[in-house]
Amino acid sequence: MIMFGLIDCNNFYASCERVFNPALKKLPVVVLSNNDGCVIARSNEAKQLGIPMGAPAFKFRHIFEQNNIQVFSSNYALYGDMSNRVMTILATFTPEIEIYSIDEAFLKFKGFENNFNLTEYGNLIRYTVTRNTGIPISVGIAPTKALAKVANKVAKKFPDRTRHVYIIDTDDKRIKALKWLKIEDVWGIGYRYAKRLMAMNINNAYQFSKLSQEWVKKHMSVVGLRLHKELNGESCLDLEDIAPKKNIATTRSFDVDYIDYEKIKERVITFAVTCAEKLRKQKSCCNRILIFIHTNGFRENEPQYSKNIVLQLPYATNSGIELAKFAVIGLEKIFIKGFRYKKAGVLVMDFTPESSLQVNLFENTNPRHKPLMDAVDKINRQLGVKKLKLASQDQGRTWKMRQEKLSPRYTTNINEIITINCDYVFSLQTEQRRPNTSEPF
DNA sequence: TCTGGGGTCCTAGGACCC
DNA sequence: TCTGGGGTCCTAGGACCC
Numbered sequence: 077m078i079m080f081g082l083i084d085c086n087n088f089y090a091s092c093e094r095v096f097n098p099a100l101k102k103l104p105v106v107v108l109s110n111n112d113g114c115v116i117a118r119s120n121e122a123k124q125l126g127i128p129m130g131a132p133a134f135k136f137r138h139i140f141e142q143n144n145i146q147v148f149s150s151n152y153a154l155y156g157d158m159s160n161r162v163m164t165i166l167a168t169f170t171p172e173i174e175i176y177s178i179d180e181a182f183l184k185f186k187g188f189e190n191n192f193n194l195t196e197y198g199n200l201i202r203y204t205v206t207r208n209t210g211i212p213i214s215v216g217i218a219p220t221k222a223l224a225k226v227a228n229k230v231a232k233k234f235p236d237r238t239r240h241v242y243i244i245d246t247d248d249k250r251i252k253a254l255k256w257l258k259i260e261d262v263w264g265i266g267y268r269y270a271k272r273l274m275a276m277n278i279n280n281a282y283q284f285s286k287l288s289q290e291w292v293k294k295h296m297s298v299v300g301l302r303l304h305k306e307l308n309g310e311s312c313l314d315l316e317d318i319a320p321k322k323n324i325a326t327t328r329s330f331d332v333d334y335i336d337y338e339k340i341k342e343r344v345i346t347f348a349v350t351c352a353e354k355l356r357k358q359k360s361c362c363n364r365i366l367i368f369i370h371t372n373g374f375r376e377n378e379p380q381y382s383k384n385i386v387l388q389l390p391y392a393t394n395s396g397i398e399l400a401k402f403a404v405i406g407l408e409k410i411f412i413k414g415f416r417y418k419k420a421g422v423l424v425m426d427f428t429p430e431s432s433l434q435v436n437l438f439e440n441t442n443p444r445h446k447p448l449m450d451a452v453d454k455i456n457r458q459l460g461v462k463k464l465k466l467a468s469q470d471q472g473r474t475w476k477m478r479q480e481k482l483s484p485r486y487t488t489n490i491n492e493i494i495t496i497n498c499d500y501v502f503s504l505q506t507e508q509r510r511p512n513t514s515e516p517f
Numbered sequence: 518t519c520t521g522g523g524g525t526c527c528t529a530g531g532a533c534c535c
Numbered sequence: 536t537c538t539g540g541g542g543t544c545c546t547a548g549g550a551c552c553c
Contacts, residue, residue, distance in 0.1 A: 109521035116521070134519040150521085177553045266551050297527055299551075325523060332518085374520055386546090421522090478519085 078311070079194060079217055079245075081183035082224040083166055083201065085159075086212045086232065086240075088179035089117035092158045093148050095210035096486040096494050104145040108133050111329055112149055112478045149479040157487040161209050169201050174315040182221055184315050198241035218244035221313045222306035225263040226253050226281065247309070254282035254307060264303040269296060281307060320358045320427070326350040327421025331478050333372065334417045340369060341407060345468045347422035348403035352396035355424060356453060359431070361392035362424035365399060367406035372418035383410040392428040395445035396452070399424070400466055 085091060089107040094100045104121035108114065115122075115131040125143050127136060133147075140147050159178045167173050172184035185194060198215040205213050216228025223244050230253055231242035244250050260270035262281045272295075278284050285307045293301045302312040326347040334340050344367060355362055368384035385406045393399065403422050452464045465471065484492035 111521070112519080114520055130520080132520040137519090180553075264551065268550065297550085299527065321524075323524070327522060329521070372520090419521095 077189060077219055079185040079188065079219055079243075080221050080224040080311075081170075081185060081194075081198065081201075082176075082216045082221070082228040083181050083183065083205075084214050084216075084228050084232070085162060085179040086214055087117055087119050088159075088211070089148075089150070089155055090119040090122070091211050092151070092155050093146075093483055094119075095158070097483070100146055104143060105148070106140070106145055107148045107150060108481070110150060110477055111331055112480055113329065116150070147481050149482040151483050151485065153485040153488045154483065158209060158211060162205055162211055162213070165205050165208055166201070169197070169204075172315055175318065182224065182315055185217070194245070195241060195243050198243065199239065202240055213240065215241040216244075217242070218250075219309055220306040220311040222263055222303055223250060223253075223309070226257055226307075229257060229261065250309060251282060254285055255280055257281040259284055262303070262307075264299065269300070320360060321354075322427065323423055323425050324351050324354045324362075325421060325423040326354070327368075327419065327423075328477075329419045330417070335415075337411055337413065340411065340417055340420055341404060342468065342470050343420055344369075344403050344407050344422060345400045345466060346470065347420065348399040349396040349466060349469065351422050351424045352394050352399045352449070353453065353456075355394035355427075356430075356449060359429060360427040361394045361430055362399075363389050363392050363426040363428060364424070365389060365402050365406065366423040366425065367403050367410065367421075368423075369407070369410060369417050369420045371415050379415060381412060381415045383412075385410050386425075393445075394430065395442070395449055396466065397445060397448075398442070400468065 087105075090105040093105055093107065102121070103119075104125055104127075105119040106115045106122045106127060107117040109116045112133055114133055115127055115129065115136070118127050118129070122145055125139070125145065127139070127145070133140075139145070155178060162179075163173075163175050163181060166181050166183060170183045170185060170188075172186065174182040174184075176182055185192075185197075188194065188197070194217050198217055202213055202215050205211060214228050214232040216224045216226065216231050218224040218227045227242045227244045231238045231240050234242075244253055257280055259265055259273050259279055259281060260267070262284065265273070265284070273279075273284060278287065285304065287304065289301060289304060292304045296303075305312050328343070328347070330343070334343070348365070351362075351365075364386055366384055366386045368382070370382035371378065371380050373380065373382075387402050387406050389398075389402060399422075455464050456462055484494075486492060486494050
């Protein structure tokens with residue numbers, strides 16, 4: 077039988093911070109979003125202290141201090157590099173792998189059943205990744221992707237019994253796991269569906285799996301139906317190829333409110349230029365661009381304004397100069413003076429491959445932009461930072477992202493590489509194990 | 518004072534075409 | 536006075552993921 081594995085890095089961003097700073101090992105750690113806005117990753121210790129996902133940092137500041145919680149700004153240079161290392165190792169365990177997110181991958185085990193004990197294999201995967209990267213992972217293995225997700229939850233929740241590796245390979249184990257899994261924790265059941273299902277007294281994954289296919293199809297579309305079948309052991313979801321993106325977005329909240337049109341214009345131009353870079357990276361051109369701006373929705377007493385506009389471009393392009401021009405045209409149409417703007421963004425959509433650009437007799441992208449953009453990319457790549465900008469972009473970088481607690485880019489910048497203090501002794505990172513009284517596994 | 522930033526897919530309904 | 540049937544494309548909105 078074909079089996080799927082789901083490998084998930086435990087508390088990934090928090091674990092990355094610990095790898096190069098072992099002093100953090102037993103301490104609660106949280107990582108904040110861009111602008112140091114809210115909590116997006118927590119170590120187990122921080123979870124136990126009751127720090128919820130998405131907690132606004134400013135509201136929890138005193139709790140951080142009281143409990144000696146170690147707080148970090150997002151360090152995507154570090155997390156991206158650590159992710160690559162983990163994925164590279166995982167790819168040595170099977171020819172078929174799908175990188176599902178920065179900290180998760182599905183592995184497909186086809187033809188393994190006669191040659192491998194998959195539980196032992198899972199243990200080997202976990203051991204190897206942790207030894208070679210310092211990142212602890214959990215491994216779930218099952219006959220479908222959705223069940224592999226379930227198995228992974230079990231592995232993560234019951235480390236004492238599972239040693240972070242769990243396999244669902246019998247119907248008994250499947251049913252037991254589904255009965256244990258709360259409906260809101262099922263992959264594909266979000267907040268809204270969970271609420272509706274609980275109103276019908278469907279409280280766990282097993283009860284959901286017993287609903288009729290007709291009901292599920294009618295109320296949750298074919299997506300819900302696929303999930304339903306997968307939980308019942310029928311594999312509907314195969315590994316997916318890394319497809320080129322269909323949309324690319326660059327959006328940011330500002331550190332303070334912006335009132336001035338010129339300032340917002342500069343940000344929007346920069347977002348458009350960044351989108352153009354991302355487009356060139358995947359060798360696409362876009363045919364439409366969306367620009368949005370909005371005020372701070374959390375300030376309920378202040379006047380609110382939120383607007384977006386989609387422009388159909390006269391020709392497909394991935395030139396930063398062109399996209400910046402169109403972005404400004406869009407912004408002019410939606411900007412209203414007098415509001416306090418908190419966020420803006422640029423989305424590019426409707427892609428054409430760079431290689432198959434249609435020749436438009438009258439209107440087309442300036443042919444000189446292509447070599448120009450290539451040169452810009454090359455220089456920026458070589459210098460490692462954005463040295464080349466449009467004149468309309470902020471030269472002095474007067475704007476800034478709040479990043480007060482940024483750790484070094486240990487693995488991607490030679491100037492920030494770790495220096496070893498002999499007082500530290502590196503050892504394999506193991507998660508704190510705690511007794512659990514109510515565990516069924 | 519301070520509340521992230523990306524993505525995907527599906528469906529319904531309207532415009533428009535023959 | 537009668538007023539089809541089928542198709543495509545587009546958009547908005549709703550759901551979800553990490």
